[in-house]
Amino acid sequence: xxxxxxxxxxxxxxxxxxxxxxxxxxxxxxxxxxxxxxxxxxxxxxxxxxxxxxxxxxxxxxxxxxxxxxxxxxxxxxxxxxxxxxxxxxxxxxxxxxxxxxxxxxxxxxxxx
Amino acid sequence: xxxxxxxxxxxxxxxxxxxxxxxxxxxxxxxxxxxxxxxxxxxxxxxxxxxxxxxxxxxxxxxxxxxxxxxxxxxxxxxxxxxxxxxxxxxxxxxxxxxxxxxxxxxxxxxxx
DNA sequence: ACTGTCCCATAGATAAACTATGGGAACACG
DNA sequence: CGTGTTCCCATAGTTTATCTATGGGACAGT
Numbered sequence: 001x002x003x004x005x006x007x008x009x010x011x012x013x014x015x016x017x018x019x020x021x022x023x024x025x026x027x028x029x030x031x032x033x034x035x036x037x038x039x040x041x042x043x044x045x046x047x048x049x050x051x052x053x054x055x056x057x058x059x060x061x062x063x064x065x066x067x068x069x070x071x072x073x074x075x076x077x078x079x080x081x082x083x084x085x086x087x088x089x090x091x092x093x094x095x096x097x098x099x100x101x102x103x104x105x106x107x108x109x110x111x112x113x
Numbered sequence: 114x115x116x117x118x119x120x121x122x123x124x125x126x127x128x129x130x131x132x133x134x135x136x137x138x139x140x141x142x143x144x145x146x147x148x149x150x151x152x153x154x155x156x157x158x159x160x161x162x163x164x165x166x167x168x169x170x171x172x173x174x175x176x177x178x179x180x181x182x183x184x185x186x187x188x189x190x191x192x193x194x195x196x197x198x199x200x201x202x203x204x205x206x207x208x209x210x211x212x213x214x215x216x217x218x219x220x221x222x223x224x225x226x
Numbered sequence: 227a228c229t230g231t232c233c234c235a236t237a238g239a240t241a242a243a244c245t246a247t248g249g250g251a252a253c254a255c256g
Numbered sequence: 257c258g259t260g261t262t263c264c265c266a267t268a269g270t271t272t273a274t275c276t277a278t279g280g281g282a283c284a285g286t
Binding site: 013041104110 | 131135154155159214215221223225
């Protein structure tokens with residue numbers, strides 16, 4: 001309560017998978033690192049909750065767009081590293097172009113005087 | 114099956130209210146006309162299903178962002194005309210700026226090499 | 227009359243985010 | 257040393273907003 005700022009920065013439905021795949025495009029990362037990466041790259045606007053992140057990673061694993069293996073984080077902690085597969089890279093391309101297609105369409109509607 | 118094109122052009126969740134409010138920004142329209150307007154303005158990319166449109170209009174009515182009254186369409190059919198309220202206009206401004214804020218954030222993530 | 231188009235609306239299914247919860251391992255601090 | 261904090265993984269259940277499916281009524285053209 002009090003002066004607490006209740007502003008939420010939710011991830012728009014449909015964009016999380018794309019953001020994760022994009023984060024992995026330059027190399028393997030663990031889940032926590034993916035969330036931090038998205039947070040920083042978005043200049044603190046986007047915050048991926050763990051309850052969104054890990055189910056999303058499970059989906060991506062099941063669909064074969066990422067692979068995973070256990071390893072050690074920089075801080076000597078056990079962590080699961082996710083990596084883009086070849087299929088995942090193609091999927092990323094599809095999601096990026098579809099996203100831009102739809103965003104351009106929305107922009108045309110909301111920009112019209 | 115066969116050569117059927119299964120491409121769907123769904124409205125991204127969270128954007129429909131904004132698109133409707135924006136469509137009404139220049140004057141009252143009936144539901145069917147709103148759907149057509151969005152379809153045309155988006156150059157046929159976005160298609161608002163009736164099962165999405167009318168529940169959305171109900172939400173907007175309940176929240177006081179639009180008002181409605183029955184009248185006649187151009188084709189002599191009974192139609193319900195929706196109009197932006199003052200509160201709706203403010204809401205549209207909020208939704209537009211929040212949309213752009215989040216879209217810029219997403220763009221920063223997916224544009225990073 | 228029948229068919230298509232215009233126009234409204236609701237019910238139920240679905241998807242993907244969220245909150246809440248749980249656990250374990252390393253590190254910092256008193 | 258033990259206690260808390262940060263790092264890291266994961267699932268269950270709730271919520272929200274779209275979709276599909278369905279229903280009806282009224283006008284227009286053949």
